[in-house]
Amino acid sequence: MNADAVCTHRISIITGHYGTGKTEFSVNLALQLAAEGHQVMMADLDIVNPYFRSRERKAQLQNAGIRLISSSQACSDADVPALPAELLTILQNRDLIGVLDIGGDPVGARVLARFRDKITAEDYQLIYVLNANRPEVRTPERAIQYLRAIELTTGLTCTGIVNNTHLCGETTPEEIRKGAALADQVSRETGIPVLCHVAETRFAEALSDLPEPVFPITIQMKKPWE
Amino acid sequence: MAKELWKGNEAIAEAAIRAGCDCFFGYPITPQSEVPEYLSLHMPQHGKVFVQAESEVAAINMVYGAAASGMRAMTSSSSPGISLKQEGISYLTASELPCVIVNCMRGGPGLGTIQPGQSDYYQATRGGGNGDYRTICLAPCNIQEAVDLMQEAFDIADTYRNPVMVLMDGLTGQMMEPIEWREIPKRELPAKDWATTGKHGRDHTNFINSLYMVPEECDAHNAHLLEKCALMAEKEVRCEAVKCDDAEIVITAYGTPARIALTALDVLRAEGVKAGLFRPITLWPFPEKELHTLAGQDSVKAVLDVEMSAGGQMIDDIRLAVLGQKPVSYYGRAGGVIPTVEEIVEAAKKALKEAE
Numbered sequence: 001m002n003a004d005a006v007c008t009h010r011i012s013i014i015t016g017h018y019g020t021g022k023t024e025f026s027v028n029l030a031l032q033l034a035a036e037g038h039q040v041m042m043a044d045l046d047i048v049n050p051y052f053r054s055r056e057r058k059a060q061l062q063n064a065g066i067r068l069i070s071s072s073q074a075c076s077d078a079d080v081p082a083l084p085a086e087l088l089t090i091l092q093n094r095d096l097i098g099v100l101d102i103g104g105d106p107v108g109a110r111v112l113a114r115f116r117d118k119i120t121a122e123d124y125q126l127i128y129v130l131n132a133n134r135p136e137v138r139t140p141e142r143a144i145q146y147l148r149a150i151e152l153t154t155g156l157t158c159t160g161i162v163n164n165t166h167l168c169g170e171t172t173p174e175e176i177r178k179g180a181a182l183a184d185q186v187s188r189e190t191g192i193p194v195l196c197h198v199a200e201t202r203f204a205e206a207l208s209d210l211p212e213p214v215f216p217i218t219i220q221m222k223k224p225w226e
Numbered sequence: 227m228a229k230e231l232w233k234g235n236e237a238i239a240e241a242a243i244r245a246g247c248d249c250f251f252g253y254p255i256t257p258q259s260e261v262p263e264y265l266s267l268h269m270p271q272h273g274k275v276f277v278q279a280e281s282e283v284a285a286i287n288m289v290y291g292a293a294a295s296g297m298r299a300m301t302s303s304s305s306p307g308i309s310l311k312q313e314g315i316s317y318l319t320a321s322e323l324p325c326v327i328v329n330c331m332r333g334g335p336g337l338g339t340i341q342p343g344q345s346d347y348y349q350a351t352r353g354g355g356n357g358d359y360r361t362i363c364l365a366p367c368n369i370q371e372a373v374d375l376m377q378e379a380f381d382i383a384d385t386y387r388n389p390v391m392v393l394m395d396g397l398t399g400q401m402m403e404p405i406e407w408r409e410i411p412k413r414e415l416p417a418k419d420w421a422t423t424g425k426h427g428r429d430h431t432n433f434i435n436s437l438y439m440v441p442e443e444c445d446a447h448n449a450h451l452l453e454k455c456a457l458m459a460e461k462e463v464r465c466e467a468v469k470c471d472d473a474e475i476v477i478t479a480y481g482t483p484a485r486i487a488l489t490a491l492d493v494l495r496a497e498g499v500k501a502g503l504f505r506p507i508t509l510w511p512f513p514e515k516e517l518h519t520l521a522g523q524d525s526v527k528a529v530l531d532v533e534m535s536a537g538g539q540m541i542d543d544i545r546l547a548v549l550g551q552k553p554v555s556y557y558g559r560a561g562g563v564i565p566t567v568e569e570i571v572e573a574a575k576k577a578l579k580e581a582e
Binding site for chain 2: 019049131166168
């Protein structure tokens with residue numbers, strides 16, 4: 001599955017419970033969009049996490065021609081949840097494809113609220129990333145609670161679910177299938193479609209029978225010993 | 227049981243609940259804020275107490291109060307916040323109150339950085355407050371080990387009536403890893419008949435106190451604390467040796483650098499360098515005998531200590547254990563910079579070359 005088949009809108013906003021793998025998905029999505037010839041701008045708006053943020057991949061993204069802006073660029077470890085003014089570039093420049101990597105939970109999604117009017121004026125999608133191995137969102141009830149809380153905080157409507165179920169280095173196709181079942185249940189109860197299942201490239205073929213397409217990724221957010 | 231994906235800090239918090247923690251008192255600071263955040267939601271759901279104190283100093287003294295009344299009490303913080311708690315930790319140890327203190331270390335000194343560090347080793351293992359005392363210091367290097375050690379931490383604290391510190395670096399707190407919840411064998415614990423829970427017909431009143439007006443009594447109290455330290459040093463040492471049987475170079479590390487060193491071992495061995503890892507799991511009591519024996523092994527030519535600290539702190543204990551049998555050198559990064567696999571590989575080769 002190509003990235004532009006996932007990003008059928010000009011701006012994709014990636015949300016979800018923290019630890020579901022939003023940043024890994026966002027970075028892969030941006031890199032793939034650039035590889036497909038799009039002019040991509042990515043915003044790391046994670047004001048919640050102090051580590052493992054997409055800004056750590058800045059050089060790599062820039063080499064791929066992607067402009068990355070982050071929430072406190074001048075001093076990325078200042079622990080200050082300041083927002084970059086350049087975010088408006090993504091919202092206003094309609095020649096750009098935008099990927100917005102948002103911090104976890106309704107708390108992290110709060111950064112979007114002040115831009116609500118500008119976002120809703122654009123062609124956007126709000127993607128809810130699910131990981132069935134995260135204990136707080138492993139049941140449909142809890143997953144939907146988080147989804148609704150993020151919608152309430154941002155004032156935006158979720159338009160697609162992405163199954164990003166993994167167990168870091170211990171992921172198997174079975175784990176991803178478990179997530180597919182959860183995503184399906186959430187989709188049935190909310191009427192929000194499942195856009196894709198995220199899988200490392202080596203698992204993509206084994207999952208080709210899933211009803212929705214597989215978006216293949218390469219792990220970018222590595223730990224120092226990996 | 228199926229594996230789940232947990233963030234280190236959340237997992238520590240959940241493990242504390244599962245270990246029977248009754249009360250948590252804390253104050254937010256990066257990179258450990260997910261511990262109080264998680265407990266603020268989940269402790270009340272279990273009928274347990276969560277208080278966000280007005281400061282770290284208040285939090286540790288609330289721990290003192292709760293522990294004195296027999297509760298399983300806990301606090302957590304990160305380096306500068308742990309500095310603020312030192313007076314309380316000295317009082318807790320002096321008053322023989324069990325509790326668990328989690329330090330999710332960041333780079334220092336002072337406010338330092340919010341990125342991970344390991345420069346609180348001296349503070350954690352020497353007794354950061356005033357007086358002659360030690361706290362057991364458990365140093366997990368992955369999230370599974372961290373959750374397994376939390377149950378132990380509470381049990382060890384109750385066994386010896388002594389605070390236990392769980393010391394991890396910010397990376398362990400912030401990263402995500404798959405874990406499974408395992409049953410950790412619970413220890414047989416002494417009754418808390420010393421706690422201030424009301425007289426209940428007893429013939430004496432329980433006092434929790436660290437003040438002695440008669441010097442000889444304070445001297446005797448110190449001797450008693452020292453005896454407990456000797457017992458803890460005898461019974462609670464934990465360490466791990468990886469690929470040390472034929473090792474020419476032994477890397478010593480705890481926490482995140484130990485994880486990185488494990489990858490460095492593979493790289494070194496692929497290049498024909500016989501490298502091993504010695505990892506203390508208890509930093510106090512330090513696995514002195516175990517390292518002394520390993521350093522005396524014929525194959526070992528040099529020891530390389532790796533820490534996230536400017537000049538190294540654990541290296542003092544390494545040298546005391548090695549006792550000059552083999553050369554000890556150091557590689558480290560500070561201020562939130564994490565040593566890379568390549569840097570450790572190079573440092574190991576250099577140490578070996580210098581020894582030859």
